[in-house]
Amino acid sequence: MTETRLTIRRPDDWHLHLRDGDMLKSVLPSTSANFGRAIIMPNLVPPVVTSQDAEGYRDRILAAMPEGHDFTPLMTLYLTETTDADDLEQAAKSGLVTAVKLYPAGATTNSQSGVRDFDKVAGVLERMAEIGLPLLVHGEVTTPDVDIFDREAVFIETVLDPIRRKFPKLKVVMEHITTEEGVNYARSGGDNLGATITTHHLIINRNDLLVGGIKPHFYCLPVAKREKHRLALRAAATSGDARFFLGTDSAPHLDQNKLCECGCAGIFSALNTMSCLAHVFEEEGALDKLEAFASLNGPAFYGMAPNTTNVDLVKTDEKVVYPPNIPTPEGPVTLFNPGFDIFWKVENEK
Ligand SMILES: [Zn+2]
Numbered sequence: 001m002t003e004t005r006l007t008i009r010r011p012d013d014w015h016l017h018l019r020d021g022d023m024l025k026s027v028l029p030s031t032s033a034n035f036g037r038a039i040i041m042p043n044l045v046p047p048v049v050t051s052q053d054a055e056g057y058r059d060r061i062l063a064a065m066p067e068g069h070d071f072t073p074l075m076t077l078y079l080t081e082t083t084d085a086d087d088l089e090q091a092a093k094s095g096l097v098t099a100v101k102l103y104p105a106g107a108t109t110n111s112q113s114g115v116r117d118f119d120k121v122a123g124v125l126e127r128m129a130e131i132g133l134p135l136l137v138h139g140e141v142t143t144p145d146v147d148i149f150d151r152e153a154v155f156i157e158t159v160l161d162p163i164r165r166k167f168p169k170l171k172v173v174m175e176h177i178t179t180e181e182g183v184n185y186a187r188s189g190g191d192n193l194g195a196t197i198t199t200h201h202l203i204i205n206r207n208d209l210l211v212g213g214i215k216p217h218f219y220c221l222p223v224a225k226r227e228k229h230r231l232a233l234r235a236a237a238t239s240g241d242a243r244f245f246l247g248t249d250s251a252p253h254l255d256q257n258k259l260c261e262c263g264c265a266g267i268f269s270a271l272n273t274m275s276c277l278a279h280v281f282e283e284e285g286a287l288d289k290l291e292a293f294a295s296l297n298g299p300a301f302y303g304m305a306p307n308t309t310n311v312d313l314v315k316t317d318e319k320v321v322y323p324p325n326i327p328t329p330e331g332p333v334t335l336f337n338p339g340f341d342i343f344w345k346v347e348n349e350k
Contacts, residue, residue, distance in 0.1 A: 004315040006287055010307035010349075011274060011294035013038040015136070015175055015196045015247025017266065018061060018073075020044050025064045026328035027252045030271035032071035034346055036307035039136070039247070040073045042101055047078035047113050051091035058096070070309070074098040076136065080113050081120040085127040092133045098302065099134040099173070100124075104159070106142040118163065125167050134171040134194075134302065135163075139182065140222055149206070152222055153181040160185070164193070173301070176201065176249045178222040180232035186243050187236075194301040196247025197237045197293075199273045202280050203338050205230045216258045217334050220251065221265040237293050238286035245298035248273050252333045255325065269336035272322045276336070278313045278344035312347040320345045 016031060016038040018024050031038055040061065042048035048057050054075040061073045076099045077088060083100075091097040102121075103114035115121055128135055139160060140151035156174075164172060174186055174195040186195035200220065205227045209218040218224065236244045250273065251266030258264050269276070274294070281290040290313075299306050320342045325332035 001317050006278065006290065006313040007310050008291035008313065009295035010036040010309045010311050011246065012036050012298050012307065013248050013250070013270070013273075014173070014245055014298045014302075015039055015041065015198070015249045016270070017041045017043070017249070017251040019252060020057070020060065022329045023252060023254075023333075024060065026326060027250075027268065027270065027333065028061065028064050029066050029069070030326065031250070032065050032069035033348070034270070034274055034311075035071060036309070037072045037074050039099060040075055042076045042078035043103065043111060047080075048076070049078050049080055049083065049113070051077070051087050051094075051096055053077075054091060054097055076101045078103070078113065079115060079121060079124065079135075081115060081117060083121065083124050085124045088124060088133070089127055089131055092131055097133075099136050100128060102135055102137045104138065104140065104142045104155070111138070118159070122166075125163065125170055129167045129170040132171060132303075134173055136173045136175050139174050139177070148223055149225060152177070152179050156181055156185045164189070171301075173247075176222060176247060177233065178225050179229045183232045183236045187241070189243065191242075194243050194245065194297075195236075196245055196249075196298075197233050198247060198249040198267075199269050199276050199280075200224075200249075200267045200336055200338075201230065202234050202237055203230075203276065208339070216263045217267065217337065219258070219263060219265055220249070220267045223265075234280065234284055238281055238284040238289050240286075240289040240292045242292070242297045242300055244293065245301065246273075246277070246294045254328065254331045255334055256331050258334070267336050268326075268333050271326065271335055272338070272342065273336075274311070274313065274346045275320055275322070275342045275344045276338045278315065279338070279340060279342060282315075282344075309349045311349060313344050314347055315344045317343070319343060
């Protein structure tokens with residue numbers, strides 16, 4: 001049997017949804033088994049808006065972690081029009097909070113508390129620029145007259161670029177970019193601009209979502225775009241360019257909430273992400289760039305050291321079979337199906 005083995009630093013996930021309660025307990029092991037750290041999204045109901053909320057949530061995550069797993073949740077606060085700059089600064093300085101998340105109001109799951117009037121958060125952004133705390137942006141406008149497939153490009157032009165001009169020192173991560181415009185804008189920035197790319201946006205385009213019948217498990221936000229955009233994302237992720245790094249945006253929803261008249265947006269990919277990525281990077285002839293994308297570029301952007309342990313990605317002739325879903329007390333959560341057979345598996349350092 002032929003075997004290919006690739007040893008890389010343990011990866012991190014720079015954009016992750018863990019939810020809370022039973023769902024948290026059910027999905028966390030998929031991440032904590034495979035990643036050293038993850039940026040935890042704050043869009044709970046109610047959202048994580050104060051340092052006290054973040055502390056409580058972090059404690060619930062740590063309490064839910066399986067024994068023997070070595071994983072650090074990196075907490076974020078949800079930016080609202082009433083975020084307190086002093087509370088934020090204190091939370092950042094104590095190490096409790098790693099970044100702040102900006103959701104335009106109504107952009108995605110649980111984003112009702114997001115920002116409507118950007119002037120109201122100017123003071124907070126000013127403070128973040130001063131102390132070097134990154135702003136993570138869900139880069140889509142939510143105005144009803146903008147087509148869903150254009151929302152990222154319009155956001156860059158009408159919201160993101162003006163923010164970056166007003167606060168040139170602010171560190172910004174363009175979260176889960178999905179378009180060529182996103183890639184080009186990230187490339188145009190200096191070293192205080194980064195962009196995360198999900199696993200699934202490297203694999204699916206909007207045809208996969210819509211042709212031959214709607215595939216609710218491929219529905220996420222930002223929605224998958226045309227093929228040319230997927231190719232631009234692949235080129236960026238596999239380029240080794242330090243501005244691009246992995247953020248899975250693994251976002252579990254119960255099947256019953258996806259398979260219905262108004263299904264939720266989100267793809268759960270934490271469990272098989274590294275296997276899928278190895279497949280993609282091999283396809284692109286870029287296995288030597290996978291470590292940069294998954295394990296090095298992210299920490300460098302955040303000013304952190306890479307993880308000290310390694311993982312092996314091992315490919316054999318034998319198909320790696322992941323379960324189609326993971327169980328939760330309320331029902332199953334379907335795992336991302338990349339549409340190809342997987343031969344790469346992850347072996348953690350003993
Ligand atoms: Zn997300």
